Every structure is written in structure tokens, then in C-alpha cells.
Amino acid sequence: MPAPTEQPTFEPSAAPVGTTEPPPFARRPVLTVAGLTALLLMLISGRYGYLSDELYFLAAGKYHLDWGYMDQQPLVPLLAAGIDAVLPGSLPALRLPAALLTAFGIAGTALLAREFGGDRRAQTLAAAAYALSPWLLLSGHWLAAATFEPAQWLLVLWPVTRWVRLREAGIRRDRLLLAAGLVAAVGVQTKFQIVLLCAALLSGVLIAGPRPMLRRPALWAGAALAAAVSIPALIWQSGHGWPSRDMGDVVAAESSRLLLLPTTLLYAGPVAGAFLCCFGLWCLVRDERLRPMRFLACTALLLLVFYLLVGGRPNYLSGLCGMLFAAGAVGFQHRREAGAARWSWTAWPAYALSAVLPLVLLPITPLPSVARHPQLAAYSRLYETGWPELAETVAHVYRSLPPDQRERTAIVGESYHLAGALDVLGPELGLPGVHSPHRGYWFFGAPPDSATVLLYVGGAEPLKPYFAESRRLATVRTELDLVNVAQGVSVIRYDGPKLPWSRLWPRIRTQ
Structure with a gap:
């Protein structure tokens, strides 16, 4: 009788996937x-x-x-x-x-x-x-x-x-x-x-x-x-x-x-x-x-x-x-x-x-050190700081308006960053709902046509052509003068809209 053929074996180090447990x-x-x-x-x-x-x-x-x-x-x-x-x-x-x-x-x-x-x-x-x-x-x-x-x-x-x-x-x-x-x-x-x-x-x-x-x-x-x-x-x-x-x-x-x-x-x-x-x-x-x-x-x-x-x-x-x-x-x-x-x-x-x-x-470095060395923790510093100061600044301006004007005032944030911060932190400070023409926030809707006063929160003035009057009321200063998204943002008042919001909103959408 021929000798039985020896079956090949795999060493663990050479075994393909699936041939061993x-x-x-x-x-x-x-x-x-x-x-x-x-x-x-x-x-x-x-x-x-x-x-x-x-x-x-x-x-x-x-x-x-x-x-x-x-x-x-x-x-x-x-x-x-x-x-x-x-x-x-x-x-x-x-x-x-x-x-x-x-x-x-x-x-x-x-x-x-x-x-x-x-x-x-x-x-x-x-x-x-x-x-x-x-x-x-x-x-x-x-x-x-x-x-x-x-x-x-x-x-x-x-x-x-x-x-x-x-x-x-x-x-x-x-x-x-x-x-x-x-x-x-x-x-x-x-x-x-x-x-x-x-x-x-x-x-x-x-x-x-x-x-x-x-x-x-x-x-x-x-x-x-x-x-x-x-x-x-x-x-x-x-x-x-x-x-x-x-x-x-x-x-x-x-x-x-x-x-x-x-x-x-x-x-x-x-x-x-x-x-x-x-x-x-x-x-x-x-x-x-x-x-x-x-x-x-x-x-x-x-x-x-x-x-x-x-x-x-x-x-x-x-x-x-x-x-x-x-x-x-x-x-x-x-x-x-x-x-x-x-x-x-x-x-x-x-x-x-x-x-x-x-x-x-990671946001491990204390904020005073971050302020002295603005190159540290850039992402966390830019997008995780300054929001309370932003909300407080806008709320202060809003509360300074006469009650009859507040009833017909809308707040619009330049970007979803600013609008989200005001929408979340603003209610405790008495702010109404916030709007923004930026990206996904645009789909949340425009201010009502009854809003004839606008508080615009942003770093530019893109809405100036659509209103009769505008004036800067405040500028956001954050704790320790940290460089972040909120730092230096302006609160601008606009009066006398030239178009109702239902017509203006599609024109000012931004990406």
C-alpha cells in the first residue's frame, strides 16, 4: 500500500484569513x-x-x-x-x-x-x-x-x-x-x-x-x-x-x-x-x-x-x-x-x-495662554469661544430698543455659526428667534414681512443696498480678546426695507 500522503499544514504566521480561528x-x-x-x-x-x-x-x-x-x-x-x-x-x-x-x-x-x-x-x-x-x-x-x-x-x-x-x-x-x-x-x-x-x-x-x-x-x-x-x-x-x-x-x-x-x-x-x-x-x-x-x-x-x-x-x-x-x-x-x-x-x-x-x-491649554499664543489650539479657539459675549452684545442692543420697535425687529446672522449661537444662547437673554441667509439656515425661513427694523450681526454690510438707513450700534469683544469667529463682529441696525422679506430672502441667500 502506498504511504498515506501527508496533509500540508499552515504555520500561524503564514495562514490566510479564514483558515484558522x-x-x-x-x-x-x-x-x-x-x-x-x-x-x-x-x-x-x-x-x-x-x-x-x-x-x-x-x-x-x-x-x-x-x-x-x-x-x-x-x-x-x-x-x-x-x-x-x-x-x-x-x-x-x-x-x-x-x-x-x-x-x-x-x-x-x-x-x-x-x-x-x-x-x-x-x-x-x-x-x-x-x-x-x-x-x-x-x-x-x-x-x-x-x-x-x-x-x-x-x-x-x-x-x-x-x-x-x-x-x-x-x-x-x-x-x-x-x-x-x-x-x-x-x-x-x-x-x-x-x-x-x-x-x-x-x-x-x-x-x-x-x-x-x-x-x-x-x-x-x-x-x-x-x-x-x-x-x-x-x-x-x-x-x-x-x-x-x-x-x-x-x-x-x-x-x-x-x-x-x-x-x-x-x-x-x-x-x-x-x-x-x-x-x-x-x-x-x-x-x-x-x-x-x-x-x-x-x-x-x-x-x-x-x-x-x-x-x-x-x-x-x-x-x-x-x-x-x-x-x-x-x-x-x-x-x-x-x-x-x-x-x-x-x-x-x-x-x-x-x-x-x-x-x-484638543482644548487643553488654558484660555489665558491661548490668548498670549494665538497660534495654539486654533480650531477649538476659533469655533468654541466667544459665543456668550456675542449673545450678550446682541441682547444689550436689542433691549436698548424702544418696546414698540422691538415688536417689529428681526435679527439676522451673517453665517450659520453666528445664527446658531444666538438661537441657542439668546432666549435666556430675551432675544427672539434668529434668521440667517447662510447655507442650511436659509431654509429655516425669512423674517416676517412685518419686521421693518433689522439687527444684522456680521462682519460685512451686504444688506445695505436693500435698506434706506443703516448704522453700526456695537462690536463684539470677546474674553481676553481671543481671536475667534465672534471677535470683531458688528451689530448693525437697518431701517426702511425697500423690499418685503418674502421677496428679499431669495436674493440674499449665501453659501
């Missing part, structure tokens, strides 16, 4: 990183003040709740209004979901690394890269639509990746595809960008496989659910002339296609994050042990090409960072196990250097 979840180090990050975000959650976008979401949710908006969908305004109704004016409460979502993103990145076959070290490196990403950490400080997207994208990518790994092991788990569709259904209530992720993901599967996924009923059931729940927002968009297209033009005009990729990598992390993104993409394309996951590389490349062509902000790609961090960390594991990682000792110094930028961006 995934390594244990690195629970202790990963949850430690996630917990410490969430703790840091909560400790600083009450510093400085509201972000201008948070004020916009609060105003939209409290006073203008609708099925859709020009620049996002109703989930975040509804959540912001709900939290504020329970704990009015509490910044820690408002920002708790953002901190929890960031912690979840850290853990989700480690779980993706585990699906790729990553050991404890790889999972921890991937999780730490997420925690040190300047954009992912900074956006975890705010309740904003951009904060939700990275976690939602991870929640789409993880079940799809797990489905592929289990399929490679001969296990069918179609409920994972349905779960991805459920997440997409929630995601379209945040921003429509998740639709682009799903389209790129399906295209990646069509290009690189596994194509049998496209024949699974659970996949299309999830897609149908996401499409069904987006119908109210689509009806709103159609009824308002598809303003999301206008917002796309605004984003394209504000963005540089040449700087999109470099800025995206800077947002991912100036050292460790950027390198892991590039190396992770390379591994998904070239590493045979990750071959079943090659569709993820196609997904990332398709999205990058799309935003390069049509224009997009760098943070639009931040939802891919966790997946690329995970692939890069596992790629280094493969090299380490093959004895080719002679520079592996540089990992932790690189991570230490990567911590500098995100910690500088």
Missing part, C-alpha cells in the same frame, strides 16, 4: 486605550464652550426639526435636542455620545485587526493609532455629524469583513450582512456619505470578490431597508430643490484636490497613522494572506478617486482609517513573524511623536 481579542490593552481616551474626552468636555456646529445642531433640533437639511440629516439635531431637553446647557452630557463613539471606534479597529488575523500586539497598535489620530480624537470632543461617521463606517465594514472570514472557513453567517444594512439605515439619517461607502464596498466585491456575497438575500434586504428609511429625506431634498447638490458645490469650492490626500494622511496621524494607512492599503493589495479582503483595498481606492474627482473634505475619508490601521498593524505582524521586521522597535517612539499633534489640538 482568529486570535483572542486583546481585551485588556484595547479596552484600556479606549477607556483612557473616553476619560480624557470627558475631562475636557466642559472646556472652552460649544462648537459652532453643535450650536447649529441644537438650533436645528430644538426649533427647526425636519426630515432633512441642506448639509446633513436629522439624527444629530434630534439627539442634540433630546440631550439638551434632559440636561439643558450641559456640555459633558451633550458630548458624552461623542466620547463613547470614539471609544467604540478604538475597540472596533482592534476587532477588525482580529478578523485579519492580528494578534494582541497588532490589535493594540491598531487601536492606539485610532486613539492618536488628530481628526478622530478631535472630532470625539464634539457632538457633530462628522463624529458619527467613522464609527458607522466601522460598523458597516466589520460585519462584512467577518462574513468574508467565516465564508473562507466554510461558515455562512448571512445575518452579518443584514446587520451591515441596519447600520447603513442609521447612517443615512446622519449623512448621505455612507451611501458612497456602500456603493464602493459593493463595487469592490464585484471587482475583487467574493462575488457570491452579491447573491445573498440578506445583503439586499439590508440595502432595501437603508433605501426605505432614506425616503423622507429624499422627499425633503426634492421639495427644496436638492440643496445637497449646492452643499457639494460648496465643499468642492472650499477643498483642494491636490491637498486632499496629504491632508487626509495628516488627519490620520502625522507619523504612525499616516504610515499605517499607506502600509495597510499596500498589504490589502499585495499580502496573499489578506487576499480574501482585497475588496477593502478597492473600496478605499474607489472612494479616494471619487473625492479627488468631485472634491471632498479630508475628513470624508476618515471612516476608512480604522480599517487601514488594522490592515497595516497585521501587515507588520506578518513581517515580524517572518523575521523581517528589524525596525519594529521604532513603533512606540513613532506613537509617542504622533501624540503631540492631537493633544495640541
Whole structure:
């Protein structure tokens, strides 16, 4: 009898995805990183003040709740209004979901690394890269639509990746595809960008496989659910002339296609994050042990090409960072196990250097120091300070008007930043509802035609041709003379409108 043929075996370091059970979840180090990050975000959650976008979401949710908006969908305004109704004016409460979502993103990145076959070290490196990403950490400080997207994208990518790994092991788990569709259904209530992720993901599967996924009923059931729940927002968009297209033009005009990729990598992390993104993409394309996951590389490349062509902000790609961090960390594991990682000792110094930028961006520095060094904490300083002084200045001017004039006075903010701050902080100071011709605020409506006195809050005087008289009544001075959006803004009184507001409002819309 011939000798039995010896069956080939795979070493753990050489096993492709799906041929072995995934390594244990690195629970202790990963949850430690996630917990410490969430703790840091909560400790600083009450510093400085509201972000201008948070004020916009609060105003939209409290006073203008609708099925859709020009620049996002109703989930975040509804959540912001709900939290504020329970704990009015509490910044820690408002920002708790953002901190929890960031912690979840850290853990989700480690779980993706585990699906790729990553050991404890790889999972921890991937999780730490997420925690040190300047954009992912900074956006975890705010309740904003951009904060939700990275976690939602991870929640789409993880079940799809797990489905592929289990399929490679001969296990069918179609409920994972349905779960991805459920997440997409929630995601379209945040921003429509998740639709682009799903389209790129399906295209990646069509290009690189596994194509049998496209024949699974659970996949299309999830897609149908996401499409069904987006119908109210689509009806709103159609009824308002598809303003999301206008917002796309605004984003394209504000963005540089040449700087999109470099800025995206800077947002991912100036050292460790950027390198892991590039190396992770390379591994998904070239590493045979990750071959079943090659569709993820196609997904990332398709999205990058799309935003390069049509224009997009760098943070639009931040939802891919966790997946690329995970692939890069596992790629280094493969090299380490093959004895080719002679520079592996540089990992932790690189991570230490990567911590500098995100910690500088967070509102940790005391405001007196920020005032003395205006180059510090630029984003937080610009958009999180000055709002109380703005509201108090406008309220002082409004209260100085005779009662009969106040009854026919409208307040208009030059931008959604200013209008949102006045709408949220103004009622306690006696201010009426605020209007603005800027972006999504324009759709909240014009002042009534009975308003013949206007208090215009802004840095320019674009309405001067439409009124008989104008005079500057006040200028906003913020605490410590901080340089921010509110600093130096004027309060201008206009009298004698030449057109009723119903005719003037379409003429003064700004983007």
C-alpha cells in the first residue's frame, strides 16, 4: 500500500484569513486605550464652550426639526435636542455620545485587526493609532455629524469583513450582512456619505470578490431597508430643490484636490497613522494572506478617486482609517513573524511623536495662554469661544430698543455659526428667534414681512443696498480678546426695507 500522503499544514504566521480561528481579542490593552481616551474626552468636555456646529445642531433640533437639511440629516439635531431637553446647557452630557463613539471606534479597529488575523500586539497598535489620530480624537470632543461617521463606517465594514472570514472557513453567517444594512439605515439619517461607502464596498466585491456575497438575500434586504428609511429625506431634498447638490458645490469650492490626500494622511496621524494607512492599503493589495479582503483595498481606492474627482473634505475619508490601521498593524505582524521586521522597535517612539499633534489640538491649554499664543489650539479657539459675549452684545442692543420697535425687529446672522449661537444662547437673554441667509439656515425661513427694523450681526454690510438707513450700534469683544469667529463682529441696525422679506430672502441667500 502506498504511504498515506501527508496533509500540508499552515504555520500561524503564514495562514490566510479564514483558515484558522482568529486570535483572542486583546481585551485588556484595547479596552484600556479606549477607556483612557473616553476619560480624557470627558475631562475636557466642559472646556472652552460649544462648537459652532453643535450650536447649529441644537438650533436645528430644538426649533427647526425636519426630515432633512441642506448639509446633513436629522439624527444629530434630534439627539442634540433630546440631550439638551434632559440636561439643558450641559456640555459633558451633550458630548458624552461623542466620547463613547470614539471609544467604540478604538475597540472596533482592534476587532477588525482580529478578523485579519492580528494578534494582541497588532490589535493594540491598531487601536492606539485610532486613539492618536488628530481628526478622530478631535472630532470625539464634539457632538457633530462628522463624529458619527467613522464609527458607522466601522460598523458597516466589520460585519462584512467577518462574513468574508467565516465564508473562507466554510461558515455562512448571512445575518452579518443584514446587520451591515441596519447600520447603513442609521447612517443615512446622519449623512448621505455612507451611501458612497456602500456603493464602493459593493463595487469592490464585484471587482475583487467574493462575488457570491452579491447573491445573498440578506445583503439586499439590508440595502432595501437603508433605501426605505432614506425616503423622507429624499422627499425633503426634492421639495427644496436638492440643496445637497449646492452643499457639494460648496465643499468642492472650499477643498483642494491636490491637498486632499496629504491632508487626509495628516488627519490620520502625522507619523504612525499616516504610515499605517499607506502600509495597510499596500498589504490589502499585495499580502496573499489578506487576499480574501482585497475588496477593502478597492473600496478605499474607489472612494479616494471619487473625492479627488468631485472634491471632498479630508475628513470624508476618515471612516476608512480604522480599517487601514488594522490592515497595516497585521501587515507588520506578518513581517515580524517572518523575521523581517528589524525596525519594529521604532513603533512606540513613532506613537509617542504622533501624540503631540492631537493633544495640541484638543482644548487643553488654558484660555489665558491661548490668548498670549494665538497660534495654539486654533480650531477649538476659533469655533468654541466667544459665543456668550456675542449673545450678550446682541441682547444689550436689542433691549436698548424702544418696546414698540422691538415688536417689529428681526435679527439676522451673517453665517450659520453666528445664527446658531444666538438661537441657542439668546432666549435666556430675551432675544427672539434668529434668521440667517447662510447655507442650511436659509431654509429655516425669512423674517416676517412685518419686521421693518433689522439687527444684522456680521462682519460685512451686504444688506445695505436693500435698506434706506443703516448704522453700526456695537462690536463684539470677546474674553481676553481671543481671536475667534465672534471677535470683531458688528451689530448693525437697518431701517426702511425697500423690499418685503418674502421677496428679499431669495436674493440674499449665501453659501
